[in-house]
Amino acid sequence: MKQNNNLFRGCVPRLVLGLLKSGEGSGFELISRLENRGCVFFRQQEAAIYPVLHFLEHKGLVRVCLRRREDGRFRRCYRLTAKGKARLNKHKEPQRQEDVKK
Amino acid sequence: MKLNFEISLRVNTWIRVALRPIRLPLTRRTLRREFLEHFEDCRDAQLDKGLTERQAEEKALELLGSASGVAKLLKLVYRPRIYLVRAAILLLVLLYLLPWPTRITRQMYGTVYWMDGSPPEAISFTVEGWKLDYLFRDDKLNLELTWGESEEGDKLFQLPLLKPKEALGYETGGLLFDATPGVWDAYFGPVYQNDDLFEPTYTYPIGHLTLSRDGTSCLLSRIDGNWYVLAANNPSANENELRALYGERLENILGSGTSVEANITSE
Structure with missing residues (x-):
């Protein structure tokens, strides 16, 4: 149970928000982006990204949108909201300040 | 913009x-x-x-x-x-x-049945107001009845009516009457009369009024002892309805042994 809660509290939501900063994407695309960067966090259970996405959607940090693919089918995609961007920047600012101090 | x-x-x-x-x-x-x-x-x-x-x-x-x-x-x-x-x-x-509001507006030309044996009198009355139906609470009713003579249209009475469930009983002439809703399918409230003869004008209660739910008739009691029933058009048809609606009530008011038919005068 604690592990499940950590999925929403720790760095995972920030990680997903960071993935969405480069553009909207479905759950599969986000995992692909993550793997391209060398991170295999969701390798064991890729579907675990959806609870995180729904959690972020519930918090108003991401928004669901529908995107039409080449084969004509619609895909549920996630996009950063203004609140999500602000949250992302808020987490980044202290890190930058620390870097400057160093 | x-x-x-x-x-x-x-x-x-x-x-x-x-x-x-x-x-x-x-x-x-x-x-x-x-x-x-x-x-x-x-x-x-x-x-x-x-x-x-x-x-x-x-x-x-x-x-x-x-x-x-x-x-x-x-x-x-x-x-x-x-x-x-x-x-x-x-x-x-x-x-x-949140209530479910219902607008109540009726303008009628009816006949007054005097309870003291006076001949019936043509009169008009207007009922305006809002009825607020609540699911779990008592319904609220804010009605205003303007009663005037049909020819001149003068306003004789303007009275706010209480919601039915508030009027549990009233006392007049030493008698206590039960106006519990359900027993008596009508709206009930005190009657006030505006006195314009002297300055400042003031309003004082003169009796009680019971208005039927469909708004086509009402029973008015006055402190001076006069009782009359105000009905809408078609008096002959209304008379039976009025007897059915107000008969038991009138018997209670006028005392046992009093014939209601004898008291409702008709043409």
Whole structure:
């Protein structure tokens, strides 16, 4: 149970928000982006990204949108909201300040 | 324009905040669709890598993970029971607070049946007001009855009527009358008369009025002892209705042994 809660509290939501900063994407695309960067966090259970996405959607940090693919089918995609961007920047600012101090 | 835009934004925010507690949990259909999309994307990716279709499907399922584990996680996110309880509470509060308003407006030309044996008199009366129906609370009624002579149209009475359930009884002439709703299918309230003869004008109670629910007739009692029934058009048809509606009442008021028919004068 604690592990499940950590999925929403720790760095995972920030990680997903960071993935969405480069553009909207479905759950599969986000995992692909993550793997391209060398991170295999969701390798064991890729579907675990959806609870995180729904959690972020519930918090108003991401928004669901529908995107039409080449084969004509619609895909549920996630996009950063203004609140999500602000949250992302808020987490980044202290890190930058620390870097400057160093 | 800017102001309108700001107002619309504010209203939009309020609506979002108000709707937040009644947000429904994620449906199984949406979840299934999302997993299916993921599975298809994953399978296509494996096929591009050169695997056979069966191998690609097995690999995609393996990568997707166990469905039960994900369902547990989703329960943590949405807490559907909490949202349903909150939605139910909000719905009950709204049903308790918000009424179903009904506008009541009637203008009638009727006949007064004097209870003291006087001949019937043509008269007009107007009933205006709002009836507020609540689901769990007593209904509220704010009616104004303007009663005037038909030819001149002078206002003789203007009276606010109470809601039926407030009027549990009244005392006049040393007798206590029961006006419990249900027993007596009518609206009931005190009658006030405006006195314009002297300055300042003042209003004083002169009796009680009982208005039938359909608004076509009323029974008026005065402190000086006069009783009369005001009915809408078609007096002959109304007379029977009035006897049915007010007969038992009048018998109670006038005392046992008093014939109601004898007291309702007709043409």
